[in-house]
Amino acid sequence: MVERPHRRQVLKAVGAAGIAGVFAGCEAPTSNPTTTVDRVPDCETSVVEPTVSGGSFTLVHGRQQxxxxxxxxxxxxxxxxxxxxxxIERSPYSPVxxxxxxxxxxxxPHLFTHRHTIAGRFVEDGFLSEQGENLRVEECVYSDPAWDVVDYQGPEMDDPVTVGLPFAGECPALLYNRDILDELGVEPPETFAEWLSIMEEFHDPQQGQYGLAQPLNAYFASWAAHAYGGEIYDGEADELGITSDAVSRGLDILLDDLRPYIPSTHTDASPYTEEAQVAVFENATAPFLINGPWVEADxxxxxxxxGVQPIPTPPGATARPYSSVQVLFFADRMTTDSTAAAARQFAEWYTTSDDRIRELVTTTSFVPVKNGFTERDQLSTTARGFARQFETSDPVPQNPKMNDVWAPFETAVREAFETGADVGPLLEAAATEIRQTDRWQ
Structure with a gap:
């Protein structure tokens, strides 16, 4: 397989803004990069056809309709x-x-589909099979965020194990109301300054108009927290990063620059939930919304x-929202079963077939994770926008200890937003609370 540095290692070495330049071999942009991250020259991205026939295997999923x-x-x-x-077996209840x-x-089963986040627990429990040495598909076929989660390496592991293949992803990006922008006589913002200018021009709370709809929870705040190369939590290294200067600096984008434009009095219920903020955009009372592809159904x-595009950021920063990756996991049965080759080659075919990927992204809210697919195929403009943002996304950590990070981190960010208090001491208190939980002892 092609040897490449892990994305997190590069981010720590060169910072968020330099990531595109390192992989693309060009000067890194200062905001809103549009180049494809981790493009590997001469990578073979055609479909990997099975060479065996007659096998029999089971695939479990939890999909609906x-x-x-x-x-x-x-x-x-x-x-x-x-x-x-x-x-094909559909899980009768919770797939996990x-x-x-x-x-x-x-x-x-031999294979099962699920979000990438279960890998940490399932590797610890011995439920997954390492198949890296048997794969015919190269990692360069998949975008970096997608490959990072299937080439799993926990904090106590010397080497990563390849426990599946990725086939789709999702993450928040910036949605914009084209009609409002046309009325203002402006184009979708390419820079952070342009974005702020449009919000300022439209924002008029007394008339029920707001510059930006932005849910305020840990997931939707991650794009800012990670913007300067920090990590809320690095599951591979088992390092809590919420007290770092980089995370505080990133959150200041949200807490200082964007805070004046986010509605807080538009509903009697909690104003910062995803549902409440989506309603503002849905009612055409905000030109922008930060949300994921799942919102298109609403x-x-x-x-x-x-339309959809990556989130603009100040010079030197890159929006890095949390993302999730849909994975075709290799279950432990693959290690000993004689039909493992058929299951493995199905996974290779399914995750590299442009026909299968096209069917998936046009009928669901997922975006492709196969390198080059966005450029070669006719995706909708909104799917293309989400796919571009996914390329700089940061998959949710797979270490089970992440479960103890969400609530304290979110509480600190929410309090800083609502009171205007310095987020630094609040994050220090959140870190203390996290380290007192059972997993962190």
């Missing part, structure tokens, strides 16, 4: 072309709890045209 139908369609295509038998029950009993009935 369209997603489940699409997976059944994929099964039929694969069986017809490659004469292997694919047993279902897998925790069937895998230890020896009745588990905007289907909107009477305005909208």
């Amino acid at each position: 369209e997603g489940a139908h699409l997976l059944e369609e994929t099964k039929e295509v694969f069986q017809e072309r490659y004469e292997s038998t694919v047993r 709890e279902h897998l925790r029950t069937v895998i230890p009993e020896g009745d588990g 905007l289907e009935a909107a009477e305005f045209e909208y």
